[in-house]
Amino acid sequence: MNSDNNQEMFPLVDEQGNITGTATRGECHNGSKLLHPVIHLHVFNSKGELYMQKRPEWKDIQPGKWDTSVGGHVDLGESVEMALKREVREELGITDFTPET
Template identity: 35%
Template sequence: MEEYVVLVNPKDEVLGLMEKQQAHINGLLHRAFSVFLFNDNGEMLLQKRASAKYHSPNQWTNAVCSHPRDGENYLDGAKRRVKEELGIEAELSEKFNFIYKADVGGGLWEHELDYVFTGSYNSEFNLNQDEVEEVRYISMENLDKEITENPEKFTEWFKIILEEYKHHF
């Protein structure tokens, strides 16, 4: 099944729909969301993207990042993907939004109006292996160290969103 993204202008006004991979090839601005989940120890959940993903396979990133469907709001899209990828339900709250553009290799670009949500989760996961290879929690201190020492192991957009997140908190 083809997936479509919602193309927007910087004011989040809808311009139309485009097949997801084509939008990433063309580097067109589209709607997205990113979810940061934390456990009771304040550690951030990371997911390792599945090896079959068409871009950024086997790289670590935030708990969930994806795109709302046409007619779906950002929060509902985020909750849907948390369930589809991690097999869980979590209460999420919107923290901020911003626009970024990142070269993700292979002639593909992430150019997104990204709404960032946070939540907490402290139980088991039921991972969708088509999406997620594995998950782990990490302290912010150790995360910063890992990204500095091995930036290639993390998605380009996660590094950008993480820096933006730090500016807000």
Template identity: 40%
Template sequence: MPATPDQELIEIVDQENISLGVTTRSVMRQQNLLHRASYVLVFNRTGELFIHQRTLNKDIYPGYWDIAASGVVLAGETYQECALREVREELGIGDVRLRHLFDQYYEDSHNRVWGRVYCCTSEGPFILQPEEITRGHFIHPSQLRILQQKEPVTPDSVMIFSRLPY
């Protein structure tokens, strides 16, 4: 029987992104432990970015808009394996070619994470994971600033977007 999300084993790291050990996702969230995550920005051929709204039952940033298919790197998993798993699980797409953009450290009162940011190109069709995503669509990247003024956007997404050339 697969582990529930709270029971998944997560690798905990230090400020230098060096492994300190493994714990469950629930302990990681309760103690706001530093961990790893992968983020995949999905663009279509015309350069529009796929954004999605997170479900209200998410353990962090529920109901917020997100610019990436993203997830916590599981114990024993690489950043790239996590990234491919997340686009497959959240968006229902496979066979994508990932391009590494950059790594970043992000921290707020709810989340401390070393993230590896990738991008890929896909036209879909997307099969959105109902446990994770309420809805999604493509937008021109310049529209994200307008969205941020009207709706909550995950703060790690805001940081990623600030590093892109838009």
């Protein structure tokens, strides 16, 4: 059975996004409310319809719930841009895109 790696290391950040330390996934997701960066991408088709994904039942946070088109954690040592490209490739198989803000 699949499961999240509770020992995976995440950067901790302050409210301005400055890295202040590290913690494991388990520490971040145990109700501690440790602030750690994530990315989300909303994908719309030409009709303006939003593509969503259903989270796997084995996820440690919000299992089985509908979620953004792409979402994931920023890994330790990774930039937001790098995390976005990695997650889009992993979740949708897309390698050439230009995000809009």
